[in-house]
Amino acid sequence: MKYVELVAFFCLILSAAILGPPGGAAAEEASDKAELAKKTLNPVAAMISLPVQFNYDSDIGPRDEGKKLVFNIQPVIPISINPEWNLISRTILPIIDQEDILPGGAADESGIGDIVQSLFFSPKAPTSKGWIWGAGPVFLLPTASDEVLGGEKWGLGPTAVILKQEHGFTYGVLANHIWSIAGDDDRSDINATFLQPFLSYTTKTFTSLTINTESTYDWEEKEWSVPVHLLVSQLLKIGQQPISLQAGARYWAETPDNGPEGWGFRFSVTFLFPK
Numbered sequence: 001m002k003y004v005e006l007v008a009f010f011c012l013i014l015s016a017a018i019l020g021p022p023g024g025a026a027a028e029e030a031s032d033k034a035e036l037a038k039k040t041l042n043p044v045a046a047m048i049s050l051p052v053q054f055n056y057d058s059d060i061g062p063r064d065e066g067k068k069l070v071f072n073i074q075p076v077i078p079i080s081i082n083p084e085w086n087l088i089s090r091t092i093l094p095i096i097d098q099e100d101i102l103p104g105g106a107a108d109e110s111g112i113g114d115i116v117q118s119l120f121f122s123p124k125a126p127t128s129k130g131w132i133w134g135a136g137p138v139f140l141l142p143t144a145s146d147e148v149l150g151g152e153k154w155g156l157g158p159t160a161v162i163l164k165q166e167h168g169f170t171y172g173v174l175a176n177h178i179w180s181i182a183g184d185d186d187r188s189d190i191n192a193t194f195l196q197p198f199l200s201y202t203t204k205t206f207t208s209l210t211i212n213t214e215s216t217y218d219w220e221e222k223e224w225s226v227p228v229h230l231l232v233s234q235l236l237k238i239g240q241q242p243i244s245l246q247a248g249a250r251y252w253a254e255t256p257d258n259g260p261e262g263w264g265f266r267f268s269v270t271f272l273f274p275k
Contacts, residue, residue, distance in 0.1 A: 033242075036272060037206045037235045040244045041170040041198075043161050044088045044122040044134035046078040047275070053268035057252075057260035064261065066101035070094050070113075081121075088120040088134060096149050101258075111145030118159045118176065135160040138176045140190065142183055153183035153190050163198075170200040170208075191219040206235040210248075218256070226254035229266065244270040 039045035053072040060066030072094050079087040094113035101109075120134030127133070138159040144150025155178040163172025173196065180190035198212035210231040217224050231248030246268045252260050 032274075033206050033235055036242055036274060037202050037208060037244075038165050038170070039274075040233070040235065040270060040272065041200050041202070041208060041210075042132060042163065042165065043076075043090065043174055044086070044120050044132065045076075046080075046086050046088075046124065047076070048078065048273040049076045049270055050074070050273075051076070051268055051270040053266065055250075055264065055266050057264035059261040060098075061101040061258050063100070066099060068096070068098040068101065068260065070096050080124075084124055086122050086124055087136075088122055090118040090120070092116040093143075098149075102148055109146055109148050111149050113144050114150040115141040115143045116178075117141060120159065120161065130166060131162060131164050132172075133160070133162040138178060140178050140180070151180070151183070151190055152187045153180035155180050155190050168202050170202070171198065173197040189220055193217045193219070208233045208235075210246075213253075215254075221256065223256040224254040225256060225259060226252070227260075227264070228253050231266065242272040242274065244268075244272065246270070 036047075039047050040049070051072070051074040053070075053074060055070045055072070056068070058067045060068055072092055074090065074092050076091075077089040079089065081087055093115050095111070096113050097108070097110040099108050117139040119136040119138075121136045122132070122134030136159060138155075138157050140151075140153065140155025142150055142152050142154060144152070157176055157178040159174075159176035161172065161174040163170060175193070175195050177193045178190055193216065195215045195217075196212060198210060200208050200210040202208045210229070210233065212229050212231075213226055214229070215224060215226045227250045229248055229250045231246055233244050233246035235242065235244050237243070246266070248266055250264045250266060252262060252264070255261055
């Protein structure tokens, strides 16, 4: 991975955004930007978006020398079912590059991981008290290009999210549970709960400060993975294309044997396609 080229690419995006629309145009679009900023923090917003997320972790494996890079491509597609309900499709396609993680394995493994596909049935209007929610099925698809990058199991389970947005704050929780239902009998069964509580505050300049965890409990191994994220995101435009840039650190508060330790980081670019 050529980190210099990666940093240069992100700087190019940032500089293009800064040279975007003039101040007058930005003022005229303030209301639209405020609504976009809220939608970027809402997992079941009725807006097409394409987050591309980069994650880095280290101190992995039996010798604590492993490193792992994961690019998550996460398209979100809303589908209007009727005047009251949307179906929100959320896909996570990981592209993985890891080094020195598995004992006796190849020094470097790269490729596609298993896809997680979630479908949320969500009311178009919040509840009378302002809560936004969605629920539906989640699927695990064994799409990994190498056996060490996936579980070689088909999985299925429920998923749900509930959140509220008021006074600049967004808070709530997203959760799912996946059981393996088919696949390679020689591979371990999957029985895992995912919990993502989140809290964000968005300023008048459309900067959002977020703390969350993306915790997983493995019921087979009886182990937690608990990364805590501290993130900053900024809504802006490149020409007429709205995007959200996010960066921050994560700390592994709990990790399974041979899992990542200490600090990692995340950077993401989300392309937004409002109606």
